[in-house]
Amino acid sequence: MLRPFLLGFFCLSTLAVAVEPLPVVTVQPHAVDLAFPADSLVEAVQQATVGAQVAGRVLEVKADAGQAVRKGDVLMRIDAREAAEAARAAEAQYANAKVGFERTKSLVTQKFMSAAALDKARADLDSAAANRAAAGAGQSHATIVAPMTGVIARRHAEMGDMATPGKPLFTIYQPGSLRVTASVPQYRLKAMRTVASARVEFPELGKWVDAVKVQVLPTADAATHVSLVRVTLPEVPEATPGMFARVYFVTGQAEKLTVPAVAVLRRGEVAAVYVQTADNRLSLRQLRLGELVGQGEIEVLAGLSAGEKIVTDPVRAGIQLKSAN
Incomplete structure (x- = not known):
């Protein structure tokens, strides 16, 4: 049974829609991907840590983090x-x-x-x-040069520091070849055998991309009982190593009723959408939602029926309702 809205915030009274038309969509069941999510981190496929091979004090620093370098460029000089x-x-x-x-x-x-x-x-x-x-x-x-063409991710030494053999000096990566590594629990490994594709979400960037390749590593961690899955990415200029990403491993398809995520109003654990009735009136209706099932789509478990129209701009809908009062 759906939980009633708190009085004072969600008023279920129905008011006439203003003259200015609102963007609406008709909700219908449609085929969506069945997928399970896994948190992951972006890492570079080609990455190198440049270390000192002789002992000496750092005399000159010619590169810094974020700088693009070419193979053979001088990065640092040691006494x-x-x-x-x-x-x-x-x-x-x-x-x-x-x-x-x-x-x-x-x-x-x-x-x-x-x-x-x-x-x-x-x-x-x-x-x-x-x-x-x-x-x-x-x-x-004593002359530290770039071993490959790429971008300096981090500089580990400053001018005047003492360099010793094996001490890291620079971390360099190639920005054009990135992947994400996700940890998948053992009970999900059976489902991983049927994974045909995967989609990767970058929440901070508001971006989705299709994975190029999915590879399950043939080992499991003895302490956490999870296996690592490497997902190769297409070129994503905004992504950098260390960035958070979420991978959705697609295992099949099913018919589901969904709404656009932008149409949902949330207050704590309560979610609702503005529904446009047949007589062009608006009502705010509480929903019970499931998981994110696609790019910007959320599954509706209860609260809507197929064929109903919802407003995709709840801010404008709320303003119109407020001005009508």
Whole structure:
């Protein structure tokens, strides 16, 4: 049985409609998608965390969060004096090993030294060459460059900070490839086998998009007993990693009576719509609503019948009723 409205807020008296016509729709049962929702977070498909590979103080910062960068762009410079000195020492050791190898080679040719001495000299030269290459690479690591083209999501270090090997410096992502990851409980996994498509809602953006791909990961969390489902998105310029989204996994279709969400007035737990009667009068009628079943559509469980007309602009309808009193 429907709950009566509170007196003073919902007056069920019927008044004549003003001259200015109101936008109305006729409610009829129609095929809607059967879907169950799951909260999710937006994440980047291509994302990289750039970390320090040498120890040193940050001398220069050339990029910040929100900045678009191209692969190879310089992001930061680290004090590389220790690495430079290590490279100079490795270069000197290589030069000394090379001279020693040439001298030993000459002496072996003249039969003054054994072949074993030449083998040792060659090994020393190879070791020195490897050390020189490693030192040179370590010196180059003092210049932090972008590993891919994208947008900087976060900068983890400031000028003057001490960088150490493994410390994150930047997080970069490609904005054109995004997905959402939803947690689905185990009792829903059977229904996931029949999922043909999915729609993703961004409540803060007021936007809906159709999923490109739905992938159920073949693992479940031992503590929460949920499985992760990855939903690949089309290009959504307004979406960013970390944003909240809601995924509706479509499992089939059914005939349901629905009303536009914009037509519903809510006060606490009470919901109502303005109904236009056959003699062009308005009445405010309480409804019992179900779940959101489509883009901007809500299922009606009780309070309306097929063929009735409702006003899709309840604000204007309320103003007209108030002015008529």
